[in-house]
Amino acid sequence: MWQRRAFLKAAGAGFAASLLPRQVLALERNELVFATSVQTSAGKYGAVLLGERGDVISQIALPDRGHDITISAEAGRGVVFARQPGTFAVVFDPAGREAPVTLTSVEGRHFFGHGVFSPDGRLLYATESDFEAAKGVIGIYDATDGYKRVGEFPTYGTGPHEMLLMPDGVTFVVANGGIETHPDYGRAELNLDTMDPSVAFIDRRDGHLVGQLRLESGLHQLSIRHMAIDARNRVWFGCQYKGAPSDSPQLVGYATADGEIRLIELPGDTLRDLRNYVGSVAVSADGGTVAVSSPEGDLLVAIDAEGRRPVLVETLRNGCGLAADGSGFVATSGMGEMIGIAGAERDRQKFDFSFDNHVLRVG
Amino acid sequence: MRLLLALLVFVSAAPAMAQELATSAVLANAVEQVIRPGFTDLRNEAHGLADAMGGLCAEPSAEAQALAQDRFARTAAAYGRVEFIRIGPLMEDNRSDRLLFWPDRKGIALRQVQAILADADATATALETLRGKSVAVQGLNALEFVLFGTGAETLAGSEGRFRCAYGSAIAQNVAGIADALAAAWYAPDGVAAHLMAPEASYADYRTETEALEALVGLISHGVEGLRDTRINPFIAQGDKPAAPRQALFWRSGLTMAMAGANVEGLEQLFTVSRMALVGGAAESGLDNSVRFEFANAKRAIGLVTAPVEQAVADPKQAQALAYLVIVTQSLQVLVGEQLSAALGLSVGFSSLDGD
Numbered sequence: 001m002w003q004r005r006a007f008l009k010a011a012g013a014g015f016a017a018s019l020l021p022r023q024v025l026a027l028e029r030n031e032l033v034f035a036t037s038v039q040t041s042a043g044k045y046g047a048v049l050l051g052e053r054g055d056v057i058s059q060i061a062l063p064d065r066g067h068d069i070t071i072s073a074e075a076g077r078g079v080v081f082a083r084q085p086g087t088f089a090v091v092f093d094p095a096g097r098e099a100p101v102t103l104t105s106v107e108g109r110h111f112f113g114h115g116v117f118s119p120d121g122r123l124l125y126a127t128e129s130d131f132e133a134a135k136g137v138i139g140i141y142d143a144t145d146g147y148k149r150v151g152e153f154p155t156y157g158t159g160p161h162e163m164l165l166m167p168d169g170v171t172f173v174v175a176n177g178g179i180e181t182h183p184d185y186g187r188a189e190l191n192l193d194t195m196d197p198s199v200a201f202i203d204r205r206d207g208h209l210v211g212q213l214r215l216e217s218g219l220h221q222l223s224i225r226h227m228a229i230d231a232r233n234r235v236w237f238g239c240q241y242k243g244a245p246s247d248s249p250q251l252v253g254y255a256t257a258d259g260e261i262r263l264i265e266l267p268g269d270t271l272r273d274l275r276n277y278v279g280s281v282a283v284s285a286d287g288g289t290v291a292v293s294s295p296e297g298d299l300l301v302a303i304d305a306e307g308r309r310p311v312l313v314e315t316l317r318n319g320c321g322l323a324a325d326g327s328g329f330v331a332t333s334g335m336g337e338m339i340g341i342a343g344a345e346r347d348r349q350k351f352d353f354s355f356d357n358h359v360l361r362v363g
Numbered sequence: 364m365r366l367l368l369a370l371l372v373f374v375s376a377a378p379a380m381a382q383e384l385a386t387s388a389v390l391a392n393a394v395e396q397v398i399r400p401g402f403t404d405l406r407n408e409a410h411g412l413a414d415a416m417g418g419l420c421a422e423p424s425a426e427a428q429a430l431a432q433d434r435f436a437r438t439a440a441a442y443g444r445v446e447f448i449r450i451g452p453l454m455e456d457n458r459s460d461r462l463l464f465w466p467d468r469k470g471i472a473l474r475q476v477q478a479i480l481a482d483a484d485a486t487a488t489a490l491e492t493l494r495g496k497s498v499a500v501q502g503l504n505a506l507e508f509v510l511f512g513t514g515a516e517t518l519a520g521s522e523g524r525f526r527c528a529y530g531s532a533i534a535q536n537v538a539g540i541a542d543a544l545a546a547a548w549y550a551p552d553g554v555a556a557h558l559m560a561p562e563a564s565y566a567d568y569r570t571e572t573e574a575l576e577a578l579v580g581l582i583s584h585g586v587e588g589l590r591d592t593r594i595n596p597f598i599a600q601g602d603k604p605a606a607p608r609q610a611l612f613w614r615s616g617l618t619m620a621m622a623g624a625n626v627e628g629l630e631q632l633f634t635v636s637r638m639a640l641v642g643g644a645a646e647s648g649l650d651n652s653v654r655f656e657f658a659n660a661k662r663a664i665g666l667v668t669a670p671v672e673q674a675v676a677d678p679k680q681a682q683a684l685a686y687l688v689i690v691t692q693s694l695q696v697l698v699g700e701q702l703s704a705a706l707g708l709s710v711g712f713s714s715l716d717g718d
Contacts, residue, residue, distance in 0.1 A: 043696070043700060067718060083718060113718060161718075185591050185592050185595075185596060186590070186591025186592070186595070188466055188588065188591055190468055244454060244455045244457075245567065246566075272566045357718050
C-alpha cells in the first residue's frame with residue numbers, strides 16, 4: 001500500500017515543495033492516494049491524483065480521453081494511456097516537478113489503454129495494436145531514454161486490452177480481447193463472427209509465449225478484457241460478451257500460469273444485472289477478495305476468491321473503477337461518485353467530473 | 364377562496380406541465396411511431412425485393428433487372444433507416460451481420476461471393492444452405508455485387524441463371540430476417556414491451572432511465588457509426604488519399620443514399636420520440652440544436668450528387684463530405700454528452716464503449 005509517507009518518499013523530497021499550499025494540505029490529510037482518468041463537467045479530459053478523502057492533489061490535462069494509469073515509484077513517473085484505439089500516452093511526474101511528456105504511438109500501431117512498468121522502473125510496456133495485421137503487440141519503451149520505443153513483443157492474439165506483471169516479475173499476463181479494430185473505422189468491431197479471445201502468459205525477458213489459455217469454443221465471443229491477481233497468483237478476469245444479448249454466459253473467471261482456466265458460477269440475478277459486461281476487476285489488499293464492476297448494469301460484485309462465490313452485491317450508477325481500499329474496495333463512477341464497498345469505510349462522495357473506467361491505488 | 368387558490372396553482376403550473384414530457388411517452392413514441400413502422404417498412408421492401416428477384420430469374424430481361432435493382436435500392440434505404448437500432452432483435456442470431464456485412468476491411472465478402480459465382484456453388488441458391496454459409500455472402504452487400512458488380516449484365520439473359528438464383532436466395536434470406544425482426548418488435552411480451560414498460564426483473568430494461576439511455580445511445584452510436592464506417596473510410600484526410608472503393612455500395616451508387624437513410628432514421632427517432640423534451644432537458648435548447656445539425660447533415664448529403672468516385676475528386680462535393688464528418692462529430696457531442704447529461708444519463712462514458 002502506497003500510503004502518504006511512502007508516497008512522499010517515492011515522489012521525492014521535492015514533492016511537497018512543488019505543490020501549491022492547498023495541494024500540500026490535501027496531501028497531508030490523506031493516507032491513500034488514487035489516480036484516475038476523468039472528464040470534467042466542461043467536457044475536457046484529464047487525469048487526477050485524488051486523496052482518500054476526495055481531495056484533488058494534482059491534475060494534468062489530456063488531449064483526449066484517457067483510460068488506465070500505471071505508476072512506478074522506481075521510475076518516479078506515472079503514465080496515462082489513451083482510451084483505445086488511442087494514439088497517445090502521457091508520462092507525468094506525480095510530484096508535479098516536471099511537465100508531462102506526451103508519447104505518440106508509432107506508425108502502424110495504436111494504444112489499447114493499458115500498460116505496466118518493469119519492476120525496476122526502467123522499461124514501460126503498453127498493449128498496442130498492429131492494426132494492419134490485426135495482431136496485438138506489447139510496445140516496449142525505455143524510461144531511462146526519454147521513453148524511446150525500443151521494441152515490441154507479440155501478444156499472440158488480437159485486440160489486447162489489460163496487461164499485468166505477475167508477482168514473479170518476469171511474466172506478463174495479457175488479456176487478448178479478440179476484437180479487431182482499425183483506425184480507418186474508429187471503434188467499429190470488425191470481426192465479431194470470428195473472435196478468438198485468450199489469456200496469454202508471456203516472458204518479459206524475450207517475449208516468448210509461456211502459455212496461452214482459451215475458454216471453450218462456444219464462448220469465442222466472450223471478450224476477456226480486464227484482470228487482477230489474487231493471493232494465490234490466480235489471474236481473475238472479467239469479460240464482455242459480444243454475442244446475442246439474450247444469451248447470458250458467465251462473465252468472471254480465473255486463469256493460472258499452470259494452465260487452468262475456468263469461469264465461476266455467478267447466480268442468475270447477479271449475472272443478469274452485470275448485463276454481459278464487466279468493466280474492471282480488482283483484488284483486495286489481502287488478495288482474498290475479488291471485485292468486478294458493470295457500468296452497464298450499475299452493479300459491483302465482491303467475490304470470495306477461495307470460495308469462488310459472491311459475498312456482496314452493491315449498486316452504483318455507471319460504476320466501473322475499482323481499487324483496493326482498506327479491507328475492501330473504493331469504487332468510482334461515470335456519474336462522478338466514489339464509494340467504499342466490502343469493508344472500505346468511506347462516505348459516498350460526489351465530484352464535479354466523471355471518472356473513467358479505472359481507478360488506481362497508487363502503490 | 365380555497366377553490367380559487369387551487370385554480371390559480373393549477374393555472375400557473377399548466378405551462379410547465381405542458382412543456383415537460385414523461386420518459387414513458389418518449390419510449391412509447393420511439394417504439395410505436397419509429398421503430399415498429401421502420402421494421403415493418405423493411406419487411407415490406409424486402410418482400411418486394413424477393414418478388415422482383417423471383418421475377419427476374421423467371422423471365423430475365425433488362426427491365427426485370429432494373430426493377431430488381433430499384434427494389435434493392437429501396438430495401439437498402441429501408442434498412443438504412445433502422446440499422447442503427449442495434450438493440451434486441453437485430454443483435455440476435457447475427458442478424459445485423461447477415462443483413463449487411465460491413466465494415467469489410469479485408470474484402471471478405473467480395474472474395475467469397477466471387478468464389479460462389481465462379482464455382483456455381485449450388486448450395487448458395489437454396490435458402491436453407493445459404494443460411495449456413497458465411498455471414499458475408501448472405502446479405503445486402505453480397506446482393507449488391509450480384510445485381511451491380513462485374514458480370515451483372517448477364518442477369519438480363521439466360522447466361523445469368525446461376526447468378527440470379529443466388530441473388531434470389533439472398534433476397535429471400537433478407538426477407539426472412541426482416542420478417543423475424545418485425546415479428547420480434549411486435550411480439551406482445553418482447554423487447555418492445557420491455558422497452559416501453561421496464562421492470563426490475565427484466566434482463567434488458569429494468570428502469571425507464573435505462574430504456575431512455577438505450578435510445579439516446581442508439582443516436583449517439585448511430586452517428587458515430589455513420590461517420591466511422593460509412594464516410595471516413597473513403598474520404599481524403601490529411602495524408603490519406605480518398606479511397607472511393609472503400610465506400611459501402613459504390614458499385615450501385617447508393618453510398619450517399621444509404622448515408623441519407625441513416626440520417627433520416629436517426630433524425631426520426633430523435634424528433635418523433637421527443638427525447639430532448641424530457642424533464643430538465645426541455646430547457647436546454649438541445650432539441651433545436653440537434654434538429655439544426657440533422658438539417659445540416661441532410662444538406663451536406665444532398666450536395667454529394669455524383670457517384671462517390673467522382674464526388675471525392677470534386678472540391679465542392681469533397682468539402683460537403685468533410686463537413687458531414689464535422690456535423691456527425693457535433694451530433695455525437697450534442698446527444699452523447701450534452702443531452703445525456705441534461706437527461707441525467709450516462710451514455711457514452713463508462714458504459715457501452717467496449718473498454
